[in-house]
Amino acid sequence: MAVHQTLVPGATDAPKPRALPAHCYTDPTILDAEMSAIFARSWQLVGHVSQVSEPGQILTAVVGDEPVFVVNDNGQIRAFFNVCQHRGHELFPQQTAGGDVAETPGFIMCPYHAWVYRLDGRLASARSRDVGEVCLAPVAVDQLAGLLFVNVDPGAPPLAEHAPGVAEEVLAIVPEAGTRVLTWRRTQLIDANWKIAVENYNECYHCPNVHLSFTSGVVDPASYRIKPEGTVIRHTATGVEGERSRYARPVDSDAYAAFYIWPASSIQCYPGQALNTYRWVPRGPDQTLLVREWWFDGPEPTDVQRAIIDLDWNTTVSEDLKLVESTQRGVRSRGYRPGPLVTEPSGIASVHSEDAVAHLGTLLRSALGPAWPAEAR
Numbered sequence: 001m002a003v004h005q006t007l008v009p010g011a012t013d014a015p016k017p018r019a020l021p022a023h024c025y026t027d028p029t030i031l032d033a034e035m036s037a038i039f040a041r042s043w044q045l046v047g048h049v050s051q052v053s054e055p056g057q058i059l060t061a062v063v064g065d066e067p068v069f070v071v072n073d074n075g076q077i078r079a080f081f082n083v084c085q086h087r088g089h090e091l092f093p094q095q096t097a098g099g100d101v102a103e104t105p106g107f108i109m110c111p112y113h114a115w116v117y118r119l120d121g122r123l124a125s126a127r128s129r130d131v132g133e134v135c136l137a138p139v140a141v142d143q144l145a146g147l148l149f150v151n152v153d154p155g156a157p158p159l160a161e162h163a164p165g166v167a168e169e170v171l172a173i174v175p176e177a178g179t180r181v182l183t184w185r186r187t188q189l190i191d192a193n194w195k196i197a198v199e200n201y202n203e204c205y206h207c208p209n210v211h212l213s214f215t216s217g218v219v220d221p222a223s224y225r226i227k228p229e230g231t232v233i234r235h236t237a238t239g240v241e242g243e244r245s246r247y248a249r250p251v252d253s254d255a256y257a258a259f260y261i262w263p264a265s266s267i268q269c270y271p272g273q274a275l276n277t278y279r280w281v282p283r284g285p286d287q288t289l290l291v292r293e294w295w296f297d298g299p300e301p302t303d304v305q306r307a308i309i310d311l312d313w314n315t316t317v318s319e320d321l322k323l324v325e326s327t328q329r330g331v332r333s334r335g336y337r338p339g340p341l342v343t344e345p346s347g348i349a350s351v352h353s354e355d356a357v358a359h360l361g362t363l364l365r366s367a368l369g370p371a372w373p374a375e376a377r
C-alpha cells in the first residue's frame, strides 16, 4: 500500500539535526584532524593586553596543542611559537596551559644551549658562533576589547572578521574592558571531549532543571536567547533586578551577554560589569583543560568580586562539570545512539531548545571536510 505524505507548507526535506556520532568524542584520529583543521587555523583567547603592558613582559599559553607566547617588544605586541629554532626546546616553561606571565631582561635565552633571541624573534647570539640568520616562528596576535587572541595560522583572516562586532558589544556593556586586569584564574582538567564542553556551554536547554542559582539569581531564564551567527554564538538575557541578584553588583548594571567565539573561547559580561572568560584546551579525546578567568580592576578580588566568582564556580561551573563528565561516560557506552536535537525554526534557542549545538555540528563538518565521519554528513 502506498503511503502518502502530507506536505506541510514551508516544510523542507532537510534532515533533522542529531547529536554527533559517539566516536567523534572518543576517537584520537578525529582529535588529530581537529587540531590541524580547526585549532591550528583559528583565533583563540590567551589573556589580556594588561598582562603584557610593560616592555619585556611575556605571556605563555597553549592553543590547541601548540605552545605559544606573547611578548611586549618595546611597545609592539608580538607572538611566537614557544619553540627554540635550534633543537626545539621550549623557551619558557609551560607550567599550565592557563597563561603564565614572565619578565625578560630585554632578550630571550633558551634554557638548553643558551642561544639568545631579540624580542622581535631574531637570533642575537649562538654562543659566539655564526649560525646564519635564525628567527622564531611568528604567530598572529590581535585584541578584542583588550582581550588577546592568537592564531598560529599567519594567513588567517583578521580577528575582527572572525568575531565581527563583538569588541563593540563587549565595550558597550563593560566600557573599561580594555584596562581590566587578571583578578582570578582557576584551571580544571575535565574528563570530557572539548566538543561536549562547548556544546554544553552553548545550550541553556539544561538550565531550568540544573542551574537553579543562575536562573533564579543571575538572569531571567524566560529571556535567555542563544543566537548562532557564523563563528560567534551570542547569548543574551535580562539580568535579574538588583534586589533579586544572588550577589552584590560591583557596578549598578543589569546587562548580561556572552560571546562564544569558535572554537574554544568565550567572553561573558555578567550583571554588574563582571567580565569573565572561558577557554577550553583539548588535552586528549576525553580530556579538556578549562581555564576560567575573571577580569576586574585589581589583581586581588574585593569581597564583592570574590562572592561573584565563588558563587559562579560553586554553582554554574561545578554543575556543568558534572554534566559534561557524565555525558562523556555515556557516549562511550555501546548502548548510546545519538538522539535528535531540539531546535526552533528561527534557529535561535531559548531555554527550551538547543539550536547552537546543531550549529556547532555544522561548523565542525565544514572545518573537517573529508575528515568528517561519513555517517555524520
Ligand code: FES
Pocket (backbone or CB within 6 Å): 084, 085, 086, 087, 088, 089, 110, 111, 112, 113, 114, 115
Ligand atoms: S634548543 Fe635552544 S639553544 Fe639548543
Ligand SMILES: [Fe+2]
Pocket (backbone or CB within 6 Å): 200, 201, 206, 207, 211, 316, 319, 320
Ligand atoms: Fe550549564
